[in-house]
Amino acid sequence: MSQPDRIFIKGNEAIARGALAAGAKCFFGYPITPQNDIPEFMSQAIVDAGGQFVQAESEVAAANMLLGAAACGIRSLTSSSSPGISLKQEALSYMAGSEVPGVIVNVSRGGPGLGDIGPSQADYFQSVKGGGHGDYKLLVLAPGTVQEAYDLTIKAFDLAFKYRNPVMILADAIIGQMKEPVVPWTPEHRDPNEGRTWGLVGAKDRAPRLVKSLFLEDGALAGQNLKLQAKYKRMQSEVDQELFLTDDAELIVVAFGSIGRIVKSTVRKLRAQGKKVGLVRPITLFPFPADVLLGLAKQGKRFITIEHNMGQMVEDVRLAIRTVADSDFYAQLPGTLPTPDDFEEPILKALEG
């Protein structure tokens, strides 16, 4: 078997190419650093693939265009970065409430406010905890490499349509701007008419379809919320994480995305020095690998959570293991660019502590 062709591309381009491989037909974007490569690439590539590109008047509008296109059962996406994602939260709440599948890419940057254009993971809360109004969940996927950014974008579309729910790719400026080799691939056997039972196409020879999130009748909203919660429970089966040298580890480092990848190098180096440390890198942030963490906690392992923010995912780690253990936390300050060496000291301190 011959070696598949590899291409050397940025994470942003990998996400765009992954979306095309997944069969995306509509892209709605707006310029914001550090995700501009995605709309720039798509402005040509998705049109060449027979799709539609719209540079919207705002992130608000781009997300609402996604709501409309996705309600037709067409694979569609939007991309932005943190301040722009704040603006998209309105439409995300509507998409979740009216069960419309779409993919939202967040190449996150530092905040709050205008923050900076450097890498940050401070959008964990606004991605995983909802962000907009109401009780809803996005499926949230956090790539740690450029190849994984490509792969997870394909997966994002499958999950979106499987659950009729918005799915967020939570990357950051490191993943988006870093170049790595990628082996592109195209999924097989995709149903080209997967929205046929619910998509808006015009009410011909059947009753009209209605995509809505307004439920005013007595008990109707309660019913809708119970239905959504049951769906979020079913999504638990999609949980995914990377476990690295956890079996005999005394200390588990929990880190996601680009930071998880950098910490992996730190863990390797400390292992060479005989230190018994391991890594859990959540790949799905919702659903969160709480059971995996609890299992490790029950084995008597200790924990440190490392994030590129002031402490967000650590709350979920603590919730997961609260009955048997706790987690230390180390904040890599947003807007800085860490190396594996930066994490040695906090990990050793937690190991000795």
Add this chain to the structure above:
Amino acid sequence: MTQELRVTNYPQVLTDRPTHYCPGCHHGTAHRLVAEALTDLGLVENTILVGSIGCSVFIYNYLSLDAIESPHGRAPAVATGIKRARPDKIVFTYQGDGDLASIGMAEIMHCANRGENITTIFVNNTVYGMTGGQMAPTTLVGQKTTTSPSGRSQEDTGSAIRMTEIIASLGGVAYAERVAVNTIKNIKKAQKAVRKAFEYQVKGLGFSFVEVLATCPTNWHMTPLAANKRIETEMIPYFPLGTYKDVLAKEEK
């Protein structure tokens, strides 16, 4: 006992159910104009309705069409997404003045300017109806509302926005017309305008826009008859009726 005689009929796409609109409200008339245009042009089975926020949020209860709800003001963006995803479908938004001319100003302007091949029916009754009669972007100077109890002050809040004139100035617009439905004569003209708007979409000419001057007797604190009269005496003088853009007309007004 009186005998009920059916003297006319209504398009099948209009559902047979009690209305939630107040007595004398013009939404019902505007709904019917849309229903007639879609029926006459044979578009019913091929149309996607994009609703908005306001009293007409329930329009999908009255028109038997595939439909979607939009967040407040975003209907033109939602419609853009639908039309791009399904270019072979007829797509229209139905929006009130608060929705379109205030919170949704960016979306309507850019949708029109891009020349999205959709139709917008804009119902202007100069108040936020559903929330209880607050001042709208189209509230006339001097008009009393629950948030302008002494009458709209031009000094503090500016004056009523004339949307059709603004829309007509944008490059992507094929057709922009302002109509009223307060008299039989005006309804006839409105009927033609709504039909023309959908015809232009079928022809792929670009964005088409019909503003309908409408009553809100409840929030105007008027009888339906007095409200109809107000359209004539106060609204039409400020919001003149007529065609503001028509790419197929030989001479534009």
